[in-house]
Every structure is written in C-alpha cells, then in structure tokens.
Amino acid sequence: MQPAIGKPSFFRNILVRLLLFGVFIIVVRFAYIVTITGESCNRGDFCFFSLPENLNLVIANAGPSVSAIFGSDAVSRSNNPRLDLYTSKDWIKAVNYYSSVFQDLISQGYLSPNSKSLCVETPSGQEVFALKEIGVKNSIGIFKKASKPLVISGEGHRIPFANNTFDFIFSGGARLDKSAWPSEFAFEITRTLKPEGFLVAHVKAKDKYSFNSFLDFFDSCELVKMRHIDGFDSSLPYIREIVMKKKGEIPEHGDNNPGGDSDNECTVPEHKRDLIRNAEPLITEEPLKPWITLKRNIQNIKYLPSMVDISFRSRYVYVDVGARSYGSSIGSWFRKQYPKQNRTFGIYAIEADRTFHEEYALKKKVTLLPYAAWIRNETLSFEVNSDPTHPGLEDVKDKGRGMGRIQPKMSTGYVVDGEVDEIQGFDFAEWLKNTVTEKDFVVMKMDVEGTEFDLIPRLFETGAICLIDEIFLECHYNRWQRCCPGQRSTKYEKTYGQCLDLFTSLRESGVLVHQWW
Secondary structure (H helix, E strand, C coil), X not given: XXXXXXXXXXXXXXXXXXXXXXXXXXXXXXXXXXXXXXXXXXXXHCCCCCCCCCEECCCCCCCCCCCCECCXXXXXXXXXXXXXXXXXXXXXXXXXXXXXXXXXXXHCCCCCCCCCEEEECCCCCXXXXXXXXXXXXXXXXXXXXXXXXXXXXXXXXXXXXXXXCEEEEEECCCHHHHCCCHHHHHHHHHHHEXXXXXXXXXXXXXXXXXXXXXXXXCCCEEEEEXXXXXXXXXXXXXXXXXXXXXXXXXXXXCCCCCCCXXXXXXXXXXXXXXXXHXXXXXXXXXXXXXXXXXXXXXXXXXXXXXXXXXXXXXXXXXXXXXXXXXXXXXXXXXXXXXXXXXXXXXXEEECCCHHHHHHHCCCCCEEEECCEEECCCEEEEEEEECCCCXXXXXXXXXXXXXXXXXXXXXXCCCCCCEEEEEEEEEEHHHHHHHHCCCCCEEEEEECCCCCHHHHHHHHHHHCHHHHCCEEEECCCCCCECCCCCCCECCCCCCCHHHHHHHHHHHHHCCCXXXXXX
16 A cells, blocks of 8 residues: 655645745845845844844954954854955954054044044944944944944935034045035034034145135034044045034034125135235236237146145036137137036026027026126116127137127217117126135136126125136237237227236235136
C-alpha cells in the first residue's frame, strides 16, 4: 500500500510560499526605506545592512583618537558590510582631522562637552563622529540623504529644527561656498543657533571681498576669530576657519533693508575701495581718435570677477541701462565675455525705444523695462536721431536705427534732427533700491546718451550707488568727429574733462567704474 503524501506536500508548499512571501516583504521594505525615502535602515525596518544604533565601533589602526561609543555591542566588519565606509582610510582621515579641529575649539572655549551641536551638510557624518569621539555626545548632522545614527535628513537651507536649538553649529568642507541658496543657508543657521551660541564655518574666501561678503550674510552674528588653516584634502588645500557668535534674536526671514539706510547715506566699504587700486588706469588725455582709443581700451579692462572671488552673494544681477537691441551688449558682450564664475545672472534691460521691445518678448531670461531711466517718474520727450553717428554701431544689427535719448534742454538754436516721441521716465535710483540689496552682486552698463550726468548724481543722492559693484559707463561729450576731421560733435555740450571728472569722482568714492565705448 502506498503511503498518503497529499497533506504533507500541501502543507510543505504552503510553508514554502509563506517563507518566500516573508522574504519578498523584507526586500520590498528594504528597497522602500533606502531608495524611496532616502533613509538608512535599522533593525525595526527589517534591514540588516545599516549601522546599528547600539554599536560600539572600534576602528583598527586608527590611533587612540578614533573610538566612539554608540552602544555596548561590538560588531565586526564581517557582520556588517556597511562598516566598510566607517573604517575606510579616507573616513578615518576625516575623523582625525575634525577631531583635531574640535579639540582646538574646546580649548579656546567655543565648544564644550555639554554643547548641543549640529553639523550642517555632512554626507557621511565624519564631523558628528569626531564630536562624539572627543566627548560632545549631544551631536547630530543633517544631509539630504540620511545616514543614521549620525546624520538625519535635512538641508542647509531647510534645517529641520526649531529656533534657538543649538549651542554650536559647524559648517565644514566649504559647503556654504557651494550652496545654491547661500542667503537661506545663512538664515537657517542663525535661526537655529541659540543667542550667544557659536557658529564655526570652513570656507574658501580667499580675498577680502569674498570674506566680507560672507560676513554680510551673518549680520545677526559678530566675528570672534578668523584663522587660515590647512584643508581636509587636496580639493581644499587652503581655507579660512571663521568663528562667529550670535548676538541675539534675528528678524523674520525677508525683513531685509533693500538699498541700505533710510537716510539715503551710504559708505563704500574699504575692501571695495581696494579694488580701485588694481583697476586699469583712466585715460587722462582726450583721445584725438576716440573711436579707436576708447574702443581698444575695453581690452585693458580688469573685470571685478577676474580680481576677486564673487561667492557669498544672494543673487547676481546685470542691469543694462540703454540696452537697445539684445545683441547690442547683452548677447554680444555680457553673456559671452563677462567672467561670471559659473554664476547665473538675472538680467534687466532698460530701453525706451519701442523699436526694440518686441524682440525682448522672445528672451525669457531677460526682464525688459520699456521706459527711460530718469531722476523721477514723469513723462518725457524721447528723441531718436535720423542719422546714426555712433561709432561701433556697424557691429550690431540695429545700426540702421539712430541712438535714442531723452530730449535735452539745450541752448537756443538746438535743432531736432530726428523723430520725437513721448515716453514714460522712471526714478532709476529708487527702482534700484527696491530691486536689489547690498547682499546682491550688481553689475551695470550705462549708455544713456548724456543722461549719465543726471543719473549718476541721483545715485549718490539716494545712496543707491552703494548697491552697485561694477559700472561700465559710456560718457558722452563733444568728441572729435570721425567723418569730419577738425570738427567736434554738436550733439553734446559736455567736454572730455567733465567726463573725466565724472569717472574720477566715482572711483574716489570707491565705485569700480570703467570707461566704456
């Protein structure tokens, strides 16, 4: 008689299916935790490949400084594949480096074992590990992708903690340099730092300009100390360690003061004045052939970004006053030749001549202001010469269009030689104060057919001049004519000497201005 095997086979199949289903659940759970949520697993998540919360990690050959206590169970590398990260040479080197940094800060009184500490944008948590190693146990790090127990999910511009949480915040690896939101990054750090708490940042900031730009972000903190130190690796061979102390409560985000003080006074800081000494010299003698001399001088210009690091600015803005067509300077010069240090600039084109307005509708990354930059808001007469005499127009596609300008109040006998339209003028200085702040990097090109003698004084009067980092100014005067040797232009009443005085006054005030053509 054959034995009955139907029921055992049935139950065995059920058990196998249940086992396979359990394995499937574990795999799905692991994939969800790691790849979808961006979190690292723990045993409660059905994962067996993460660093346990109760780990006593002893790193071989790392020296006595690297032995952090997470718990009471010793775990070997063979039992936990992820320990490869925590015992790699690079990771150990980083831990030793930051341990030394933090020990120095403890000895100087900026950090203590009782400090509640945060490390911002730390991918693998070396800084947090180093803090715990030297006895600062209440420490945590944040990064976009968490790596528990050292690092939880968070970003520098969105720190997931309440106001006034930490006694000590550290930003290493020059990470603030690389942030796409440096202003928000700085705000979040000062928001979560306790009053009288310390911020320590490692930044490149090679020159005075970038160093002071960095300090401007932290206007609710005071500078305590700065020193030059060796970086962690060859990618950061030289950095500044900056120690700052929070003075008190900070205002709500967005309560900045565009344009500086309400009394319209401003002072150009010394680090900006230093740039003038490195700028190309002004042409002091009036050129007999300005269409050659001034145009060639453009090759001598020392652009601000070629002299300093322009990191640590909230935004980057280019304002073209008297833009004409897109190809006149925005497309042909600024976007192709101006050294931007890989920064994305917002562009404003200010042009009153209606002839050029339509093409800007197709330029999505340019904001057109179809008005005339002026010293107040009012309706103006706008004259366009019928015969363009502007040297250099042969290089652009709008050469058949005369140069437009606000119709000047000329002496008796002034003859209009072109069409005249009514256009809207606006207070350019006030617009600038409402559009940008001192934390922005602002470049301006001004070609306004003589109106510069009205606009520049207005920029000084309102304090808006301090908002501009670099100016490319074309000054219009009764220059010698290319067409007619021995004759001067009757279009402008100003002299070359008056133009030179305008450039000189700007530079003496600390404004980096270049003679443009």
